[in-house]
Amino acid sequence: MKLKPKATPADSEGSESERLLFGGPLLYDARWADHRDAYFRMSLWAMALQLPHLVAFTVRLAWRADRRAMWTVGGGELTRGVSQAVGLIAINSVLATVLASGTIEHRVQDAIPAMIGVAITGILGALATAASTAGTGRLEPKVERVATEMYLTHVVQVELSAVEDAEFNRLMDSAKIGASEARRMVSSCTGVVGSLVSFVAAAGVLTVLHPALLPLLVLMTLPRSWASLRNSRARYASYQQWMQHSRAGRLLSQSLMQTGPAPEIRVHGVGPFLLHHFRGMSEAYEKEQSRLATSRARVRLAASALTGIAAALTYIALGTLLATGLMALSVAGTAVLAIRTGGQSLATLVLQVNNLYEQACYVQDLQRLFQEAALRAIPVGGAPVPDDLTLIRFENVTFHYPEDSDTDDEPENADAPTTDRPALKDVTLDIPLGKIVALVGENGSGKTTVSKLLAGLYHPDDGTIRWSGTDARELDRARLWDEIAIVSQDFHRWPFTCRMNITIGRPERPLEEQALEQAAAYAGADKVATELPRGWDTLLNKGYKGGRQLSGGQWQKLGIARARYRDARILIVDEPTSALDAKAELEVFDQIRKLADGGQTVILITHRLASVRHADLIHVLDKGELVESGTFEELLAPSAAGAFRELYEMQRAQFQDAALPSPRQPADAEEGSAIR
Ligand SMILES: Nc1ncnc2c1ncn2[C@@H]1O[C@H](COP(=O)(O)OP(=O)(O)OP(=O)(O)O)[C@@H](O)[C@H]1O
16 A cells, blocks of 8 residues: 555645745645655555564663663563463353353352462453553653654754755654654553553464454454554655645744734734634645545445454354354353454554554654764864964855755746855955954845854855865864854844853853853943843743843843853854944944954954954955955055945945034024024
8 A cells, every 4th residue: 555645736836825925835745755755655564564673763762761661561561461361261261160060069169260360360460550551651751851852962963054954844843753752652562562462362262262263353353454554644644745834834823922023913913914824724734634534434434344244254153163063152152252352452452553653654754864864964073173273264165055955846937146146156265363354245245154154054065164274174063163153143042041141152161150241241231131130040031930021232232242251262243233222332343353452353244334444354245256355444445446445435425414413503593483
């Protein structure tokens, strides 16, 4: 049986909401599933072969999580199954003795040992079940924690390009469920062991009673097995196809709940608009749910009909054996019991195997994520950063941002001029250590990209970045990052305390109060903390008890203080003062200058050209290319007449046009009052 996700013509175009808000259909189509995901091509048989491997994976997780609990669960289930088998044999013995010839007193007396056996196996079974339940309860959360930790460890170790890749995100989504499914797999595995042992016991007893009864029992459960497996597979296929759509739906609902967009949602009336689209997308998903439910009901109906026929056949066979004298009445009684017990065990076994199968699909994604993350992991080790670092040089660097690995469609607007334009093209520039180096240029000219490549977040497609002669690719990335502190345009506003928002700049070091005070004073963040109700301990997360919100400028001061606290050799500041008032801006630039005087390298990205007056070197970028380099004076020299001078003139003209009105003279005032 091979399943493909359903793709209707409407899916291929996407709903109105998908087109309007997300630019196109969000469903992964069947064609995608065909070549991207081997799972959909996997037959049930191939999956069944995979199952032991996935069960072994979960057992290893359980082993890592809590060995004692694992032994308790395994031992408990085995004991339960064995006591059930022995119990059946004891019941058979009781029935045979009671239905034999002789006086009733004698027959009951003879049956007492077997009855005691039945009671003991019953008590043992109950104790074993209790032990197994307690063990499973202890093991499950631990397995989920271990799986989640492994998941997160792999995710944080991948390159930035992987985190930005839609296909890797899809895998992360699916594998995240794998971590919680691994937890459920523990109880399913337990259930499989328990029901398998019970079934084997009942089957053994049945075979002894009459060999013909066993195949009939198996026949009874086959249709149900087929139905369950088919339905789980359909559910998983649908989940995979709709995953991105569901994520987008969650995005809409979260946007409506978050504090960030809340003011705009209210003032601009975005709420009803988003709600409308949320409803539209939810309704589309509801249709898919209904389709699944209808298909599930059909499959189950067919399975029930087949099970009924098989049950009838089994009881007819039993009746025939009785009628023809091939089976004694006592044996038939035990057979009915064994069929019932065995049937129940088999039904539970099928259900548990089915659960296991469905959970294994997600756990398989977890394993795939581990493999993929290992392939895309940031390499560990490498050359140390040279001690005598004096210069970082970009040599003919060309860089394209990585494409999504699943966007192999032709772009709709193939003539768009920027479609394949590199973010940086053949850029050669120097960053001397211990200096202030400014990167300027229009929006999208490549300034931030230069800083990201410098920070080792990406590698060039062509060309080389050399740290005092050593190719940055060969450097140990952890050591390279140790040299760098960043305040990016969109630095993260951690939803933690004010103190943590600064000291998280050096998370590996114990908190240093003095360094915190210094870094805060440097960026003017000390005043921000003083004005907060609980000072440094104020939680900066408005939705929580005692949580506060800061202004954009106050946040920016924390961001700058964080980078300062990191105390790295190279400080990258990307638009550091965009939200600061004029006084704070002057103070920050003054501090940045002092840093360079103290030997720190500052990479300053800004649109305020007057602020780069004190830079030792200015690189001007345009459409990803370096167009000018020099000092402020050199770039403004009349002979230069380049991009920098042009931009600077434009900014200066804005201020010149807005001449300050002269203070009003008393005579003017009188004149004014006369006019009034
Ligand atoms: N993560 C990314 N993935 C794909 N393309 C990107 C990414 N970041 C930037 N770009 C593209 O790379 C080009 C250069 O962007 P970059 O952010 O370096 O410009 P910038 O000079 O810093 O602009 P701004 O002054 O607006 O901050 C732009 O065309 C931008 O769209």
